[in-house]
Amino acid sequence: VxxxxxxxxxxxxxxxxxxxxxxxxxxxxxxxxxxxxxxxxxxxxxxxxxxxxxxxxxxxxxxxxxxxxxxxxxxxxxxxxxxxxxxYRFEEIVGESEGLVAALGTVGKVAASEGSVLIRGESGTGKELVARAIHFNSRRAGGPFVAVNSAALPDTLLEAELFGAEAGAFTGAAKRRRGRVELARGGTLFLDEIGDMPAALQVKLLRLLQERTFTPLGAEAEQKADVRFVFATHKDLAAEVKAGRFREDLFYRVNVLSVTLPPLRERGRDVIALAERFAQQTAAQMGRRAPALGDAARQSLLRYPFPGNVRELANVIERAVILCDGDVLTPHDLDLPAVAPQRGPGAPGESAASTPELFRLPEHGVSLDELEASLVRQALDRTGGNKSRAARLLGLTRATLRYRLEKLGDGGSEGDA
Ligand SMILES: Nc1ncnc2c1ncn2[C@@H]1O[C@H](COP(=O)(O)OP(=O)(O)OP(=O)(O)O)[C@@H](O)[C@H]1O
Ligand SMILES: [Mg+2]
Known part of the structure; x- marks a missing residue:
């Protein structure tokens, strides 16, 4: 006082x-x-x-x-x-793989500008995370971050959602409704799944991008927009243009500065760092110590292609930590689907479909010896140590398996059923 x-x-x-x-x-x-x-x-x-x-x-x-x-x-x-x-600081984005670091480098450079940014990447690669990081590292950080999913609503509703609507503009609209463009004033508007925007709205979005103006549904006068745009899509927009589903003029406005987030299966050992981070987060929420990632668990994480990318990994680890009762996470805790590595369902045709391999060599390479050891270990795990059945799983004779076990320094010490 x-x-x-x-x-x-x-x-x-x-x-x-x-x-x-x-x-x-x-x-x-x-x-x-x-x-x-x-x-x-x-x-x-x-x-x-x-x-x-x-x-x-x-x-x-x-x-x-x-x-x-x-x-x-x-x-x-x-x-x-x-x-x-x-x-949403950049440091919170985990990963050191070349592809991710390159993408984040671009993001860091564009964040400070006012230019529109397009973030491309498969589902769950962190597009929204990056969009927020851009906002919080821009001059608009003090303003709002407003997200709109273009795929979530039918035409008219999406239009009202974006641009707002005067009272009585359509049945059921009793009050004037402020649109997201208005709500994002002074901040960032994040238009997610831009590749799914209905044709009728693409025209209006183009005008918004070109003139920086918009007209609420049922309104006479147009309004000025004061937003920075960040777009995201899991689709190949150029292909959408070719197919006649996305306006070419809009494409050029949207695709000014673009960043592509690599799929998790191409980020090498990032999957381990991310898994450790998620394990710590889940454990902290549960008020307990995070279990360590066992060697075998690491190998299975590196091997699994994660069609759902980081989001899928986060779910896998959360479930594993909740169910794990030791201090080490095992492949059993992870319970990854035993699929032959392949592209996920609905994955975009961005990178041309490669011939399906029985095992896809990860970008960072593998150690053939470790791989062999790990496969043998898994076969034995799965068969409860039964060497005959384990050999069958590996397409080996029992004698060959025994030989390999000896080579691995594990000369049949386990009981044999
Ligand atoms: N590099 C990363 N470091 C830490 N967390 C990450 C990273 N990438 C993604 N995540 C986390 O993974 C989850 C999915 O990310 P996000 O929602 O940003 O993906 P998306 O590309 O928008 O997915 P979708 O296409 O399914 O909407 C989020 O919880 C996010 O915080
Ligand atoms: Mg998203």
Missing amino acids: TDLNMPQLGGLELLRELRARGDHTPVVVVTAYSSIEGAVEAMRAGAIDYLQKPFDEERLRLTMGRALRMTELLAENRRLRDAIEAR
Whole structure:
């Protein structure tokens, strides 16, 4: 609590000095009846409230109570904001593979600009995560981040959702509704699944991109948009243009700066780093220590192609950590589908379909010895140590399997059924 008029340092100067030092101590200023302008100025400079002289104890108590509650709320707000921003810092994006690092390098460069960005990548590769990182690393970070999924709604609803609607614009619209473009004012508008945008809306989106204006449904006048655009798609937009499903003029507006997020199966050992991160997160939520990733578990993660990419990995690890009762995660905990590695269903035709291989050599390569050891171990795991059946699983004779086991330094020490 400070008076405004003081002999050496005035209340207002004191307040400004505190704030300049990043000190958020709540300040209530005391003013004389005659200097209400002083109080207004103090509030502008960040005072939380003011007291007019003369005041009694009750009044002081009330004001202080209110100021303290307000301070708590402000601090809470600051904490939440920091937490959200921290989640979307680039450092939170896990991965060191060449493809990802290259993509993030581009993202880092474009974030600061105002230009539209197109993020391409299969489902679950982190497109939305990257979109948020762009927003929180741009000059618009203080503004809102608003996401719209272009595939989720039918034409008219999507239009109202995007541009807003005047009251009575269509049946059921009783009140004026603000669209996402308006809600994103001063911030970033994230248009997800842009490749699925209905043709009728593509024209309107083109106008929004070209003229930076839009007209709410049923409105007479157009409005100015103040947003930065980030688009995402899992489709090959150029192919959509060729097929006549996506306007070519829109394509050129959307595809100014583009970033392609590689599928997880092409990110080499990133899958391990991500798995460790997810295991820690899940364990922390459960209030327990994160289990370590066993060697065999690592091998199965590196081998599995993850058609659902990072999202699928996150689910796999979460389930595994919940179900695992030791301190080491095993392939059994991971319970990955035993498919011959192949492209996931509905995967985009971005990279031309390659001939299906029995085993696809990962980008980072493999150790043939480790692979052999791991396959043998799995076969034995699956058959409960039965060598005859394990040999059959591997297409070997029992003698050959025995030979390989010896080579692996595991000379038939286990019991044989
Ligand atoms: N490199 C990464 N580091 C840490 N977390 C990641 C990474 N990539 C993705 N994730 C997490 O994986 C999940 C899926 O990511 P996101 O929703 O951004 O993918 P998407 O490409 O938008 O998927 P979809 O196409 O299915 O909408 C999210 O929980 C995200 O936080
Ligand atoms: Mg998404």
